[in-house]
Amino acid sequence: xxxxxxxxxxTATDYDEALVFYRDVLGLPEREAFTSxxxxxxxxxxxxxxxxxxxxxHAAFVDEVEVGRRVGGHVRIAFEVDxxxxxxxxxxAAGATVVAEPxxxxxxxxxxxxxxxxxxxxxxxxxxx
Numbered sequence: 001x002x003x004x005x006x007x008x009x010x011t012a013t014d015y016d017e018a019l020v021f022y023r024d025v026l027g028l029p030e031r032e033a034f035t036s037x038x039x040x041x042x043x044x045x046x047x048x049x050x051x052x053x054x055x056x057x058h059a060a061f062v063d064e065v066e067v068g069r070r071v072g073g074h075v076r077i078a079f080e081v082d083x084x085x086x087x088x089x090x091x092x093a094a095g096a097t098v099v100a101e102p103x104x105x106x107x108x109x110x111x112x113x114x115x116x117x118x119x120x121x122x123x124x125x126x127x128x129x
Contacts, residue, residue: 005049007043008050008052009062010051010053011055012054012117013056014117015040015053021091022053025091030044039056039058041053046079047079076122077121077122077123078123081125084112085112087124088101088102088112088114088124091124097114098112098113099121102124109126109127110125111123112125
């Protein structure tokens, strides 16, 4: 069976802050959003993948449904952008902490590392050309 989509699910303690940061500042288009007594979730398009933001209530609900207990954690996410330097500045102005400024890598891309909302560590990269 082929995989049709990679979806990364991130639990955001401050759901509204994370939604503004990733949707409005980083510019990930909103595909779908759901609100219920079990919490909120928004699915954002991220080029060839999606970023799914869940509030803690919904994350606990999903974990309970799928696993039977709370097990969710965090991962580092990498975003390919047109200009990693300009995007780093925009995200920094929106509250991200710059961990490492854009640097040319041995494979010739420009990479920056930031800490964004929801405790999510981000790599911004721009490919050569």
